[in-house]
Amino acid sequence: MLAAAAVSINPDDPLAGLVVGDQPEPVVPEGWTTVTVRAAALNHHDLFSLRGVGLPPERLPMILGCDAAGVSADGDEVIVHAVIGDPARGGGDETLDPKRTLLSELHPGTLAERIAVPRGNLVPKPAALSWEEAACLPTAWLTAYRMVVNRAGLPAGGGGTLLVQGAGGGVSTAALVIGKAAGHTVFVTSRGESKRRRALELGADLAVESGARLPKRVDAVIETVGAATWSHSVRSLRPGGRIVCSGATSGPNPPAELNRIFFLQLSVIGSTMGTRGELADLVELLDHTGTRPLIDDVRPLTDARASFERLADGEVFGKLVLTP
Structure with missing residues (x-):
């Protein structure tokens, strides 16, 4: 499947390690499910990963991305919460979990045609939010x-x-x-x-x-x-x-x-990220008020490098979105 991945680490030239091309289909552990991605958004976290922050070389190649909206294996329109907590912890605020991780750090990220996520990380997408708008929310x-x-x-x-x-x-x-x-x-x-x-x-x-x-x-x-x-x-x-x-x-x-x-x-x-419950509250706020994320640019996933270049340049106002 098509994905944008880090294949090498370079603190001084992060885009040197970015490859857009074929990557393996997601592995689905017990309690997880797949999501067919309709839109994904970039964050500075993606550039940090390419610099090796939170992503050691032994985990490469790693599909990048924390934000996505798409269709679950059950056919539901969903938004993906990117914080993965320790299942053994037994609930609570996942952002306080010392073993928490984000998609693209330990598990493959969202800049792909399909992803695997815990079932509990899915939030229903309101019909009034476009795929591109919904993809801006999780980070x-x-x-x-x-x-x-x-x-x-x-x-x-x-x-x-x-x-x-x-x-x-x-x-x-x-x-x-x-x-x-x-x-x-x-x-x-x-x-x-x-x-x-x-x-x-x-x-x-x-x-x-x-x-x-x-x-x-x-x-x-x-x-x-x-x-x-x-x-x-x-x-x-x-x-x-x-x-x-x-x-x-x-x-x-x-x-x-x-x-x-x-x-x-x-x-x-x-303050770091937010819980799945807070993501659901955010979605409800936007659905109720008509407030929408500001999107700077939307490109196909095949053109991901151009979006990464814009993110690295810093001349962006709003979110950069990619569509598989």
């Missing part, structure tokens, strides 16, 4: 949903203030849209004028250059950039506010800002 959108709705401490009925650092990235774009759907005031930052303009078109209440002063301090910050924006995030919070962090694309070791953090009683909260 970036689920990460953003958990950060905004369940980790940021914002009022459940709306009315909070939220700063999203780095407009344009998959998680940050999703956080902006989800924040507005949940009824909050959302400020965003970006170095690029075109990305600030796009953010305003998506509903941002204010879009400013990275590091610019905000009109008021916010209740929470969605932080995925790291070192480059950390000081601004800390200084943008009201007393008692929260930074919710799920990434550090500009570097993982920002200035501590400990004096301000303890004096203003700020909270720094880590």
